[in-house]
Amino acid sequence: MTVAPFPWVFPYVEDPHSPERYPRESGRTVLRPLVEVSLVGKVPMEQKPFALVDSGSEHTLAAPWVARAIQVDIDSASRTMPLGIGGETVTVSFLDVRLRLHPPGGSLNQFVEWGAEVGFVHHWRPSWSVLLGQVGFLDRFTVTMHRGAQTLVVEEWSEFDRRFGVRVEEAEERRQRFTP
């Protein structure tokens, strides 16, 4: 199945309880940069859970039900590490899986796919099921977010250089660029 070329423009998604959250500010909405992803382990997911794009997260994380859906065992994680989440320290289990990003309005059979280490968190609170962070997502694409436009745009990794043409000096030595 053919997939639409980049850029993929994702409209922000409104929190269903937006009006109650800001009762004194008419028209204010809670908008989030959510995209649809699916993961592939021993089997591919049959559905597309919402994923929050979080530039402040070093890691890409997922809910435990996602691990069960793709039939991977969190207890067989290649690496575990403590992370500070919501004021608490929790142990996160990392597994190598494949991720699929689906274009806006696209079907399960339309995607770009890549491999990444995803951390599975045992106690998951958010309404989204995946958190796409710096490693595992933002190192794979050029991502632009604009609150005014209420959109998130995903483009090829190399688009950043074409548009901005800048390289951090440290990247030449100890922080070398990750090239997918």
Next chain:
Amino acid sequence: MSEMRKMTPVQVPEGVRDAAGKWVALKGGRVVAVDETPDRLYMYLHQKQISNATIFRVPSEGEPELVGLG
């Protein structure tokens, strides 16, 4: 200046707010399944041979606005 292209926002359909605190599956702009847990919802969709749905949890009434992982 390039031409401004109109884009349809992601609509949260009627009925979603009634599922506060539960996991929902949306397909074709409507709710196709609701359950208490994502595992049961996923299994239900599998048994009904429904795929390609968008899955998320509707926040509970009064649930704090979450950031990141909350």
